[in-house]
Amino acid sequence: MQPISVLGPGADDLVGTLTARLAGRVAVVRRDENPDDADERGAVDGDAAGDTIVSLSPDGSWTGRGTVDGFDALLDDLAPDHDYLVAVGYSRLRVPTVLLGPDADPDDAPGDVIARGKRPDDVDVGELLSGLERAEPWITRELLVDRVERSADAERSGAIATFTGRVRARDAPEDDRTTHLAFEKYEGVARERMDAIAAELTDREGVFEVAFHHRTGVIEAGEDIVFVVVLAGHRAEAFRAVEDGIDRLKDEVPIFKKETTESEEFWLHQRS
Numbered sequence: 001m002q003p004i005s006v007l008g009p010g011a012d013d014l015v016g017t018l019t020a021r022l023a024g025r026v027a028v029v030r031r032d033e034n035p036d037d038a039d040e041r042g043a044v045d046g047d048a049a050g051d052t053i054v055s056l057s058p059d060g061s062w063t064g065r066g067t068v069d070g071f072d073a074l075l076d077d078l079a080p081d082h083d084y085l086v087a088v089g090y091s092r093l094r095v096p097t098v099l100l101g102p103d104a105d106p107d108d109a110p111g112d113v114i115a116r117g118k119r120p121d122d123v124d125v126g127e128l129l130s131g132l133e134r135a136e137p138w139i140t141r142e143l144l145v146d147r148v149e150r151s152a153d154a155e156r157s158g159a160i161a162t163f164t165g166r167v168r169a170r171d172a173p174e175d176d177r178t179t180h181l182a183f184e185k186y187e188g189v190a191r192e193r194m195d196a197i198a199a200e201l202t203d204r205e206g207v208f209e210v211a212f213h214h215r216t217g218v219i220e221a222g223e224d225i226v227f228v229v230v231l232a233g234h235r236a237e238a239f240r241a242v243e244d245g246i247d248r249l250k251d252e253v254p255i256f257k258k259e260t261t262e263s264e265e266f267w268l269h270q271r272s
Contacts (some may be wrong), residue, residue: 001082001083001137001139002083002084002132002137002138003084003086004085004096004128004132004135005087005090005091005097006088006098006100006255007017007089007091007099007109008098008104009096009100009101009263010100010119010120011088012088012102014098014100015028017120017125018086018125018128018129019084019086022084022086022129023125024082024083024084025052025081025082026050026051026082026084026086027050027054027085027086028052028053028085028088029054029074029085029088029090030054030055030088031055031088031089042133043257050079052078052082069142070250071092072092075095075138076138079140080108080142080146084132085130085138092110093111093217093218094138094217095110095112096111096114096132097110097112097114098114098115098116098117098123099115099117100116100117100118101118102118114128114131114135115128122135136217139163140227141164141211141224144162144211144213144227145160147209147229148208148211148230149231151231153208153231154208154231156229156233157208158233158235159234159235160229160238161227161235161238161239161241161242162230162242162244163226163228163246164224164227165224165227165246166223166225167181167219167220167221167222167253168181176261176262176263177261177262178221178261179220179221179259179261179262180220180221180260181218181257181259182257183217183225183257183258184215184255185214185253185256186254186270190253193252193254194214194253197245197248197249198210198212201241201245205237206232206233207230207232207238208233209231210241211228211230212227212228214253214255215225216255228245228246230242256268256269
């Protein structure tokens, strides 16, 4: 799923134009400052574009499909079923963002600002769509599991093994706390290498599908970084392929990590 956030006055006007041009299943998420009025207003705005319309209140609850703990959980929940998520009034790290308004400041938006305008009409929607095509999608472990389960060999599979790497705040209790990591990769090269590793692992006897995803950009302590998912005939083949997959990804894929702690900032490859 590809998310995008639109912030500022006139955001709804731009969202209406944008969603009309998005091909696929679209979720629209709006900030709801008055959740107590939801019964009178209706949980879903019938005039809004999008296949799924959600209102997210300041306390993290949302109307439309249930209750989750905030915007991140909403992204994770909608990712398997949607091609796009358009958020109005919400931004977060690693989500492409559009800023509207004469005084819009990119430093106030956590996400990567890919377009700006004083008014909605100032934003070239065609260029915005091109920017979205280059942006990193919101991939979850559950989405990768769903992909491998659709394998033609799924009936022969008796095991799905997964690995999730996340940002560790400390190695030891006395260590400085790591606040976040930043990952950069050689575009194209990193993806090609991951695809090649997945293909080589899938050539093994009893391994049917292998899926990788490594997030880039700033990832905070406690957040997920990388997923490896393996569909195999038996658990032994699945576990072995997962372990070899993450080891090879770390050794062979050109992804560079900068660590920021409470006291310093450094690139990991410069300390090895």
